[in-house]
Amino acid sequence: xxxxxxxxxxxxxxxxxxxxxxxxxxxxxxxxxxxxxxxxxxxxxxxxxxxxxxxxxxxxxxxxxxxxxxxxxxxxxxxxxxxxxxxxxxxxxxxxx
Numbered sequence: 137x138x139x140x141x142x143x144x145x146x147x148x149x150x151x152x153x154x155x156x157x158x159x160x161x162x163x164x165x166x167x168x169x170x171x172x173x174x175x176x177x178x179x180x181x182x183x184x185x186x187x188x189x190x191x192x193x194x195x196x197x198x199x200x201x202x203x204x205x206x207x208x209x210x211x212x213x214x215x216x217x218x219x220x221x222x223x224x225x226x227x228x229x230x231x232x233x
Contacts, residue, residue: 137216142185143170146213149223150175153230167195169203169210176230181209183222188215 150157156174160182169182182203184196192200192212203210213222 137187139170139185139187139190142187142213142216142219146171146173146183146185146219146223150226153226155226155230165199167193167199169196169200173226175226179209179229181211184210184212185219186212186214190214 147157150173154176156172158172158174160168160170160172162168169184171183171185173181173183175181182200184192184200186192196212200210200212211222213219
């Protein structure tokens with residue numbers, strides 16, 4: 137599965153849960169995570185998506201570490217299986233109506 141396909145699936149599923157999944161870009165800082173997931177209830181997660189064979193660059197590792205050092209939930213989700221696990225985790229946290 138291509139990274140853009142993983143990203144589309146993440147966006148779609150987060151929106152179905154009532155959340156937001158915004159593209160994260162920073163013109164002055166390369167390496168920021170791909171997406172910011174904002175769940176109902178205010179939980180925010182920075183997500184860097186990778187294919188099964190993709191690797192984080194040094195700059196991406198640095199950016200994730202900097203967010204984590206400041207108490208943010210920032211993580212790498214690699215491949216379809218990890219995406220499924222991540223989405224299950226989110227579904228378990230989102231209150232149902």
